[in-house]
Amino acid sequence: xxxxxxxxxxxxxRPRAEIRFLREVAxxxxxxxxxxxxxxxxxxxxxxxxxxxxxxxxxxxxELRARELPLGLVTGKSRRSxxxxxxxxxxxxxxxxxxxxxxPRQKPDPxxxxxxLRSLEAPPERVVYVGDSxxxxxxxxxxxxxxxxxxxxxxxxxxxxxxxxxEGLGAEIVPTPGSLARILGAAPV
Numbered sequence: 001x002x003x004x005x006x007x008x009x010x011x012x013x014r015p016r017a018e019i020r021f022l023r024e025v026a027x028x029x030x031x032x033x034x035x036x037x038x039x040x041x042x043x044x045x046x047x048x049x050x051x052x053x054x055x056x057x058x059x060x061x062x063e064l065r066a067r068e069l070p071l072g073l074v075t076g077k078s079r080r081s082x083x084x085x086x087x088x089x090x091x092x093x094x095x096x097x098x099x100x101x102x103x104p105r106q107k108p109d110p111x112x113x114x115x116x117l118r119s120l121e122a123p124p125e126r127v128v129y130v131g132d133s134x135x136x137x138x139x140x141x142x143x144x145x146x147x148x149x150x151x152x153x154x155x156x157x158x159x160x161x162x163x164x165x166x167e168g169l170g171a172e173i174v175p176t177p178g179s180l181a182r183i184l185g186a187a188p189v
Contacts, residue, residue, distance in 0.1 A: 079102070
């Protein structure tokens, strides 16, 4: 690109998926090398910049697996980024994993959610999509499934605004991993 973007410039561009974002920003000529540099830095900095798994999430995942609920992961991360994260963080197995490079458009387009539903052979009325962004809530709504908006990853000053917007999209609000376990317990399974 010939220059570094400031953090403010990056935030203003509202990146959601690194592949699309870096290719758009760097352009066709520099997109590939920029993406390779991203992966190199992502791998190098993951151990020192990753702040860990949110408290209660490992227990939540163990409980859901103990209930033998099929779990899917639909993320804006590329498969390569997910593999880097997986090497550093053990979240356990998922029945299906859909990455940004598996779909034609990024969330809020529901393509990834619908792909996961097909793979799981799960009817939409028996699924809850759990997410931490409004694009997650929009994708769930477009896919015709329940949405659960998690608050535990939001900063205190972000929670009220996120909660209001997520509720406006019809999402159930989930303040803690334990409360998600209760919502899923009440879901038809």
